[in-house]
Amino acid sequence: MSSPHERPRPRREQAADGAAGALRPHQRPGAEPIIQFRNVRKAFGRQVVYEDLSLDVFPGETLTIIGGSGQGKSVMLKLLIGLLRADGGSIQAFGQEVTTLAERDLLHLRSKVAMLFQGAALFDSMSVEENIKYPLIEHGWGTAAEMDQRVDEVLHMVDMPGVQKKKPSELSGGMRKRVGLARAIAIQPEVILYDEPTTGLDPINVRRINGLILSLQQRLGVTSVVVTHDMDTVFTVTDRLAMVYEKRIAFAGTPEEARNAELRYLREFVQGGWGTLDEDL
Numbered sequence: 001m002s003s004p005h006e007r008p009r010p011r012r013e014q015a016a017d018g019a020a021g022a023l024r025p026h027q028r029p030g031a032e033p034i035i036q037f038r039n040v041r042k043a044f045g046r047q048v049v050y051e052d053l054s055l056d057v058f059p060g061e062t063l064t065i066i067g068g069s070g071q072g073k074s075v076m077l078k079l080l081i082g083l084l085r086a087d088g089g090s091i092q093a094f095g096q097e098v099t100t101l102a103e104r105d106l107l108h109l110r111s112k113v114a115m116l117f118q119g120a121a122l123f124d125s126m127s128v129e130e131n132i133k134y135p136l137i138e139h140g141w142g143t144a145a146e147m148d149q150r151v152d153e154v155l156h157m158v159d160m161p162g163v164q165k166k167k168p169s170e171l172s173g174g175m176r177k178r179v180g181l182a183r184a185i186a187i188q189p190e191v192i193l194y195d196e197p198t199t200g201l202d203p204i205n206v207r208r209i210n211g212l213i214l215s216l217q218q219r220l221g222v223t224s225v226v227v228t229h230d231m232d233t234v235f236t237v238t239d240r241l242a243m244v245y246e247k248r249i250a251f252a253g254t255p256e257e258a259r260n261a262e263l264r265y266l267r268e269f270v271q272g273g274w275g276t277l278d279e280d281l
């Protein structure tokens with residue numbers, strides 16, 4: 001793994017290197033999306049969050065979701081893993097229709113699509129180890145010894161070896177995020193959903209988390225969907241960018257295409273004008 005202190009190089013620089021310049025997943029001819037939102041509608045009472053949400057996610061890519069506070073970014077991720085139910089339209093993951101899946105099948109889906117919740121959402125009363133074992137037990141992951149080994153492995157992956165016995169309250173915000181990430185990757189998901197993984201962190205921890213997102217994608221080949229307002233995140237980890245605006249995905253494309261897009265809000269966001277958009281979260 002590259003040092004978390006080292007700022008990962010932007011994709012565009014990597015792409016100039018020849019070998020690393022192979023086509024990104026979404027550019028491969030005939031690439032089939034692993035996840036498809038089609039004409040999804042979602043309202044809470046009379047408050048319509050999505051009128052017509054359509055979006056593709058391709059295997060192996062890192063897709064960044066941006067958009068203003070309260071626009072529905074977290075709702076989109078929760079719809080995808082069935083924590084919220086759509087009112088209409090279709091959501092397919094791995095060829096399965098998620099909107100009509102039974103609870104027990106949703107559990108199976110969540111072993112393939114893991115989510116790092118906003119604020120890490122660790123159980124405060126449990127140790128780090130117990131937190132990470134929680135999904136392992138839920139998904140019937142091996143013997144006690146195998147689980148111990150897996151906890152050790154994933155803590156190494158997030159550069160936090162040896163904190164098994166600590167309580168979340170003993171850790172800094174950045175460390176809690178990394179433990180949350182360790183918990184999310186413990187069950188070896190194919191897709192990782194990150195909800196605001198760097199919000200509230202200092203710049204060093206922002207870079208460290210961005211470095212981890214990138215290295216997990218590169219080393220494990222996972223598909224990542226990253227909700228963020230942080231431009232450092234956008235430009236270090238992104239293959240494609242999608243923007244939630246006016247109850248739908250108003251734009252999906254490469255960061256380069258976003259820079260040149262006609263949408264004023266998108267351009268302003270990409271040029272940094274919306275840098276502190278989600279400060280209130």
Ligand SMILES: Nc1ncnc2c1ncn2[C@@H]1O[C@H](COP(=O)(O)OP(=O)(O)O)[C@@H](O)[C@H]1O
Pocket residue numbers: 044049067068069070071072073074075076
């Ligand atoms: N479980 C819920 N019940 C009612 N309203 C909700 C629920 N979850 C989200 N909302 C509302 O849906 C809108 C979008 O929320 P959210 O996806 O959390 O926004 P964000 O883009 O900041 O992540 C907000 O107005 C929020 O209040």
Ligand SMILES: [Mg+2]
Pocket residue numbers: 073074075118195
């Ligand atoms: Mg949110």
